[in-house]
Amino acid sequence: MRHNNPSAANCCKPQLCGFGDQQPNQTVAGKLVNKMSKIKSPLRYPGGKSRAIKQILPQIPVNIREYREPFFGGGSVFFAVKQLFGQQIKTYWINDLNYDLYCFWQCAQENIELLVAKITEIKQKYDNGRELFQDLTREDLKLTDFEKAVRFFILNRITFSGTVDSGGYSQAAFTSRFTDSSIARLTQIAPLLASVKITNQDYEELLFAEGKEVFIFLDPPYYSATKSRLYGVRGNLHTNFDHQRFADNMRQCQAKWLITYDDCPEIRNLFNFAHIIEWNLQYGMNNYKQGAAASGRELMIKNY
Structure with a gap:
């Protein structure tokens, strides 16, 4: 489609x-x-x-x-x-x-500060990575484009090989890939997307x-x-x-x-x-x- x-x-x-x-x-x-x-x-x-x-x-x-x-x-x-x-x-x-991926790049271009703030907020809320994964992959989710962008980035960081909707949860990825530094680096890409x-x-x-x-x-x-x-x-x-x-x-x-x-x-x-x-x-x-x-x-x- x-x-x-x-x-x-x-x-x-x-x-x-x-x-x-x-x-x-x-x-x-x-x-x-x-x-x-x-x-x-x-x-x-x-x-x-x-x-x-x-x-x-x-x-x-x-x-x-x-x-x-x-x-x-x-x-x-x-x-x-x-x-x-x-x-x-x-x-x-x-x-x-991929519409969710499109939403991520669009939001990274238009409002990177809000995107980073929301992802940081969610990271601070969840100590249990599997619980976070389950909440983000519920079939009844109704998300705005901004929320889809947030979801895509987080799942990209905590799934095996970054496969988002096609893979599964990875505890190793949650620990080593979904880090404060990985979120902070998002601010670097906004000027390149301008x-x-x-x-x-x-x-x-x-x-x-x-x-x-x-x-x-x-x-x-x-x-x-x-x-x-x-x-x-x-x-x-x-x-x-x-x-x-x-x-x-x-x-x-x-x-x-x-x-x-x-x-x-x-x-x-x-x-x-x-x-x-x-x-x-x-x-x-x-x-x-x-x-x-x-x-x-x-x-x-x-x-x-």
Whole structure:
């Protein structure tokens, strides 16, 4: 179901490829990679790309006016790009179909102080993490958008691997992840979200909206993880993803784009029209039914 609820706003260069024939400034590019980002995403996000920033940044074009991210998730790549490029990129547009996650980012942008205050209040109220988890996952909850934002962050901190509605309670996470410092760090992200367009739409909207010198970074649900149920309520945002439709849309997209995907024959076949780069990623999180995080072969797919 698609949501586009503007009222929710009230809830509260590496060796880079340039557009056209202009060549990237190698010296500046090197400084960007070495600098890296100091402010990280405040979320623990399954399948997030926080460990892959050094591999992804060198693939991003230098001379872009607009940055779009249709599958925002935890936003690790966005935060790195925003800190490195800043106002050199004139427009930032981030999007996610998970409505509760959208509420979190929207409230973090519009009223971070109130968000932090409410989360802090709840943390001080609960000594028993399991009781907190049970209260936040009752089926009869009727929440405002602001309350959904608060709930999402807390569950992200106290569930196994930050899986929120698709995982289970973790005492270890409650003890070590839901800390005063993790809440305080939320205040760092508000300046980076200022003036950013935040939406809750189908990813297709970002592919075909008009714009000049647009670059789109996409981290869709992985093909081989359709049974892992990591995204949305009981994994509905992951298991229902149409990879064929996605590939067809990307073939038609005229903007420059970069996709991160799992390496499997099906994806290689779907994207045989694009440039495919193999690489390895050390996963920071796993399916909550699996064991320790592992290393896996990934693909970066691009049309430039």
